[in-house]
Amino acid sequence: MKLKKMTSAFMVTVLILGLLAGCGSKETSGDGSKDQIIIGVAMPAFEDWFTYLINGMEEYDEQHDNVKVDMVDAKNDSGKQMSQVETMIAQGVDAIVLNPVDTAAISPLIDTANEANIPVVVVNRMPDEDAMKKIYAFVGSESLEGGTIQMEKVAEVLDGKGNVAIMNGTLGHDSVVKRTKGNKDVIEKYPDMNIVREATADYQRSQGMTLMENWIQSGGEIDAVVANNDEMAIGAIMALEESGKRGDIIVAGIDGTEDGLDYVKQGKLNVTTFQDGYGQGQSAIETAMKAVNGEKIENKFVNVPFELVTKENVEEYLKRLKK
Template sequence: MNKKLMGLLMAFVLLSGLLAGCGSATTSGKDKNHIVIGAAMPVFDDKWLSYLYDGINQYDKEHKNVEVKMVDAKNDSSKQMSQVDTFITQGVDAIIINPVDTDAVEPMVNAANDANIPVIIVNRAPSKKVLKKIYAYVGSESLEAGTIQMKKVAELLGGKGDIGLMNGTLGQESVVKRTQGNKDVVKENPGMKIVREASADYQRSTGMTLMENWIQSGKHFDAIVANNDEMAIGAIAALDEAGKRGNIIVAGIDGTIDALKYVKDGKLNVTAFQDAFGQGKGAIEAAIDAVKGKKLKNNFINIPFQLVTKDNVDEFIKKWEK
């Protein structure tokens, strides 16, 4: 009889421990002194995105009650899905996702919603359907970037010229929208024509290789317009090496510190500054608001693009020096 009683007591203790564990994992962030945020990022080896991560990590360092668990999907959507599942199992209070592929993010959002964990998507815009399922999207309007970029190029060309268009990684929302903005402006300027268009995968080295191929084709260009700064810098390197730069206008997007130095030196004519640090900070602030139950009137938190030329580049360089 004593053995049975001892066994029942032990079972009761174990059950109590399990229930306590479950309770702690699901406790609302509103009542917690310690908030845990899962951050599922697409790839750590990306210069521009590293500034976005800095915005998240800086907030983490300045707030002792906030803990960020940041993971690298290595540009693999299935790996990112697994990482989000792990965050859900761990019972994090909110999840920030910068999707490897925006077309693959919905199952991640659905899984988090099923666990009552708010989701914030940053930088890469989800579909309208997914936007309705998340707490907030924090990013910049890519259509605006492509538009202001090409408008400045059109101004510099006097509305006439042959354009080489470098696309980023195909399928990404930013590529679709930035390119659409470019082409909308070209349509408004009958004297401008896109004579070459290809993907350089958002990479400097690939942009250089693509530009080398275009040079070898013997095609004439008045401007090279790239979906990001890295490809534009690659194009500049190829043109310089071949002695073909001349008066060719080169334009990028993002306003990385490398690109701003190229603008200051007169090598890159145009870029559109995308505030990576501001997006990261905005994403984690939105995550904290979500945990605290704050209601949003509009769940698209826009961090606007700003046009950069040699005339105003110094003010943007200062932003990176903070």
């Protein structure tokens, strides 16, 4: 009788432990693999150019039944994004794809994720050197390359001589530093090309328009306006057209947004360089899956190259945006 009671008690204990173990583990298939991989994606915003990134990630999600992409919008609030990523870590997602609001603020988040054995892939906005050492990979386009390709085409159109005005994006951003450096590295190769104006328009069309208006009012000859993105370039075009000063001034942008490509098609924007946001989004999830599967990668920088766009090939890129 005593032995029967002990046996029953033992079986109940085993059953409880088994249930607890089941509650704490993720569902697996018969071969021991996970039925579904959860990738947490932290975006700075669900608008503007970021929609191309989002589309690429969502299409990967739709094409793979074993992958679930959980995406959150920080509404450009760094504190909100930190809280969202902390929640992902607490929920035990399999990997995190992070497009930072503030690249300088992400190192502690990466440390926390690493402690929980959750790999982090940063996309689009390159983190600093310290954070790069801690993440699985960075997926994006090399901004230095974008600025170089852009200015090389402008130099070709200007036949290697002329006065150039540079519109910077939001100061402090890695993309601004590198795109502008790419511009200046090219200009240094041409003794007859000079930078006569340089100021920030914060990546905004309205500010690009205001800055161009100020440059027009201050006088001086400008042969080319080279902007760190399409939005500022479009603002410059609007100001030049309204003032009747467009003439033969060359205007160049970067990113290849839908509006930017439309302006190229119309012959208003002479040059842009296409940043493949859709490709970055797809590649970010693919790279996160490699991390989940324990694959080792040779290079932490997964480059999605910039591509030169002019009126001659713009139709190809318009089709790519609409797929």
